[in-house]
Amino acid sequence: MLIKLVKDTNFNEIEKFIKNIEKKGFEVTKNFNDNIKILIITGNTEKIDTDYIESFDFVESVKRIKEPYKKANRKLHPDDTIIDISGVKIGGGNFLVIAGPCSVESEKQIIRIAKKVKEKGASLLRGGAFKPRTSPYSFQGLGKKAIDYLIKAKKETGLGIVTEIMDKSDLKYFDDIDIIQIGARNMQNFSLLKEVGKTKKPILLKRGLSATYEEWLMAAEYIMREGNENVILCERGIRTFENEIRNNLDISAIPVIKKLSHLPIIIDPSHAAGNYKYVQPLSLAATAAGCDGLIIEVHDNPSCALSDGAQSLTPEKFEETLKKVNKIREAIF
């Protein structure tokens, strides 16, 4: 932690401050010259709030030198994390494809689509039961019933299932779910993060619409600190000034997260684009950039979908996309 002091300052106060910090077990180094006065604090500085430091009058600014996340940090865990999801692996070179409709609409619908996405090459089935919708007047998902239908689809096809949790009180319904998804809007719902951190289930942690890489990894840290290190990061587009597409897929997140963390990262091109026309090029781009998997919305009748039909691929288009994804992986990895 680097502290820049204001120009004309009271040295007695600073000495008191330094002693105080040292007493707590940190090391402090002074770099004072005529132009600039700097303190460097080393040790477990993730425990020090920069806000606390900034509140002293003799402090001009504070910058962290060390990342504030530990369990998610690649420096402390150089090897890729590999997560086993009911026999299917992700991370360390294993590529995972999750597909299915935005919402579970009926038992028939989810079983029918599950069979199709399995046939076309998906390893896991997705489907929304509890749906976070911007408008209270939009379809909110079938809830508990949808979870039952997903479990039936799992029995019929053998595909593991992925679905989103919106509130910790619903966790009791997730026993047979293979990956619990935390949505972008809940990325900093810390109560929920702590609760899923107490399970052993793989957690799919979507990046918030305007979350920095550091905030995203700190959200993973919340889960990991409770004992659950099975976190899969998922980039799904960020909010920018551009409105021609719904969100801008942050392709740089792939190499940057791979550098900062050992956790696997997958891409959701469907929510980023908000339009099925862009799903294939974004899937191919993400694959080429080195992501560990994809989560793609597939519906056999997009125009009848109760939500997000505009961004769903047909099973045929999904199959074509997956073939190209595999070709890229064979060509360069």
Add this chain to the structure above:
Amino acid sequence: MLIKLVKDTNFNEIEKFIKNIEKKGFEVTKNFNDNIKILIITGNTEKIDTDYIESFDFVESVKRIKEPYKKANRKLHPDDTIIDISGVKIGGGNFLVIAGPCSVESEKQIIRIAKKVKEKGASLLRGGAFKPRTSPYSFQGLGKKAIDYLIKAKKETGLGIVTEIMDKSDLKYFDDIDIIQIGARNMQNFSLLKEVGKTKKPILLKRGLSATYEEWLMAAEYIMREGNENVILCERGIRTFENEIRNNLDISAIPVIKKLSHLPIIIDPSHAAGNYKYVQPLSLAATAAGCDGLIIEVHDNPSCALSDGAQSLTPEKFEETLKKVNKIREAIF
């Protein structure tokens, strides 16, 4: 709702689509000429997902013409909402000042600061019990105990109290709280919004870091739709490309929200700035722009605060700020 069709399109399909929409009780008008083909749908279009419309192949783009929020909409409720908080009013010309520390740290601390902010002119006391912190290694608040201390401070001073809820399972502790705060990170925690919507308590709804005005009003709509129309909007800075200050206070939110909605809007200059030096100018700016109140962090020993000390005003500086706020209100309103 305006639908722009693709250039070369199948008219049979469109006629089928139109009939289908009309059957649901909407009115459809066609505007077709050689250059451009447009459909306009009128009626309760907030019930139609634009995603649903976009999923048809003959649709090029969809734009809403009418706002998707109803209960929060100024057009349908032209008069300012006035909310009564245990005898103190906000809205319709009533100005509300909320002050207190970021976190409740002890019974003594909160009672001591409550007395000071009351003496200096605050109408309500704020203090964090459950604290949403980016890092799991930061102080997370005293929780239930802090609520008890707040209630004691209320008894001692008569000030109504404002504190944040982070999870709906904690609602049972909020019986004696006068305003329940929903934090920026939970603005789209829809489970929580619905739950507080079932109470009759005034709700302070902070704007998410990258929430549009429309999304913010839709979050208010979630609360209002459940029967609780006592929603106070709170702008606390948005996330932009600029990093010299923590967030950019969106001053335009004040006149724009006043135009779009009848709900009161207050400003949190402390969280926006993240630095006490900017709290006074931002408070004065917000007052001059016509907001309905301010929520300001005040601590009598900022350097000892367990969180966010850097953004806290001393009681003296708070008093000075409030005097200027009042002078501006006298001068122009």
Add this chain to the structure above:
Amino acid sequence: MLIKLVKDTNFNEIEKFIKNIEKKGFEVTKNFNDNIKILIITGNTEKIDTDYIESFDFVESVKRIKEPYKKANRKLHPDDTIIDISGVKIGGGNFLVIAGPCSVESEKQIIRIAKKVKEKGASLLRGGAFKPRTSPYSFQGLGKKAIDYLIKAKKETGLGIVTEIMDKSDLKYFDDIDIIQIGARNMQNFSLLKEVGKTKKPILLKRGLSATYEEWLMAAEYIMREGNENVILCERGIRTFENEIRNNLDISAIPVIKKLSHLPIIIDPSHAAGNYKYVQPLSLAATAAGCDGLIIEVHDNPSCALSDGAQSLTPEKFEETLKKVNKIREAIF
């Protein structure tokens, strides 16, 4: 153009307004019902300022339905534009690789690097002569002299050359340049756009850091309107809230621009990333997403580069990247 009128409005005024618009040769359709009042104007509406329309008191809001660009619009020119750059082609399936140092530093340096990038597979040589630098204290480029060195490198290697123009008064030095580059900071330097529009040279038009697709295509329109339709668009990262990398490469720009426009689009992964470590994954992602080419910074001694050394690939790393780029293209196109 869609005009939404305010609720209670004076019909005489509106009728006057409509007649006035019709007199100018536009067609106006009314869609009035109890809930909402809309006018739709059709014709060459790119000639109407939305600002002009919004200035009337009876207007609530205005939205364009038709894109305001014509010459750059795919709808009016369905076929891909193919540009011939001294025998090398781009667009319509032709892929272009431009490489070279950020700045021309000496005759020797540029000739030496030109030979290397040619050997490794580049089709054109880049090198900065006039350098736009954030700081006046940074190296500003060798100017005219650098252009002479570039021309010598061209003679030695046969590679066409690409360099940036910063001011229209320098255009006289660009006679032997094969592609004139307009930098991101000058994307809306309209004087410069008009001037290069009067030449017949291919123009590489970089996207501004926070330019929308529409503004970018309107900048192309400025060039094309003067008679020069040889515009190559170049995405080089946009400004967002994330600061771990210099800019966020907007990968979605590739499929979106391909839909909106017939102009070729290339990607500059070096400036987007600002760090050589991310150049390869971004290059591969861009290729897979379907771009028409890449412009990559290559330096044989990055640590001695006078500018932007941190983002330069070595010739060896450039060769490896290009091999993977070609493998992807063979696999999926």
Add this chain to the structure above:
Amino acid sequence: MLIKLVKDTNFNEIEKFIKNIEKKGFEVTKNFNDNIKILIITGNTEKIDTDYIESFDFVESVKRIKEPYKKANRKLHPDDTIIDISGVKIGGGNFLVIAGPCSVESEKQIIRIAKKVKEKGASLLRGGAFKPRTSPYSFQGLGKKAIDYLIKAKKETGLGIVTEIMDKSDLKYFDDIDIIQIGARNMQNFSLLKEVGKTKKPILLKRGLSATYEEWLMAAEYIMREGNENVILCERGIRTFENEIRNNLDISAIPVIKKLSHLPIIIDPSHAAGNYKYVQPLSLAATAAGCDGLIIEVHDNPSCALSDGAQSLTPEKFEETLKKVNKIREAIF
């Protein structure tokens, strides 16, 4: 300048690097421990490119500690700059009001409006001659002729005049202009900045739509370094994710710039809002936040304005706004 080194690194290389830096006259301090290895460079570090430092393999990251601007830096020039514009002052407590139409449309129009804004309280007259427009199909300004009309208006009213320059080749027409404006889109047109830096005229430097405070001050530095220290900064709204208004006025810019720099800062509420309805609240907010002046668009017939009519105040509304501005200044300064 703080340099964080990668964990396992070659000490010989680093020693060579340090000697090399020291030879150039900088001071280097080492802070090495088991956890973290840091170098601090002090001296005129604005001359060192962070890119250069980052290009070394043993460097993990680089952060500036000292601001890269000197002449614009408050630390080196603690007193407010006061600029005299033909007898009217700005800075150091002097408040400046500039008003007039977006574009000069005719001699009659500009003289008529000049008289009105003078009567209502403006100190200087604005009016666009060379107009930067997003679309090549929009009105581009009357150019040289408009400058003549402005000069006539100046003679008639005695008001100093402010108008925008778009290209350095037009500088010859600006001899009788009192303040030369650099528009937001040209904030980093470095050729133009250098050229106006060679004059002695006051320069109104608008902030780019997505320019950081540092980039903005570096643009001022370009002008000041050429010898012209009469720079007035102008905030005119930044680009964010919100689209309900044209740009978001960054009110925080006022106190932050006042802290970082000694240059005066004024606010343009008209371009920020893009809608006359928001001009008054934004003007009052900016005044209360402590800006040094306002530049407001005023037109006596907004619906006939050739550009930006929607954001123009009538002379009456301008007068009302100015009265409130003055009341606020009397109340709190």
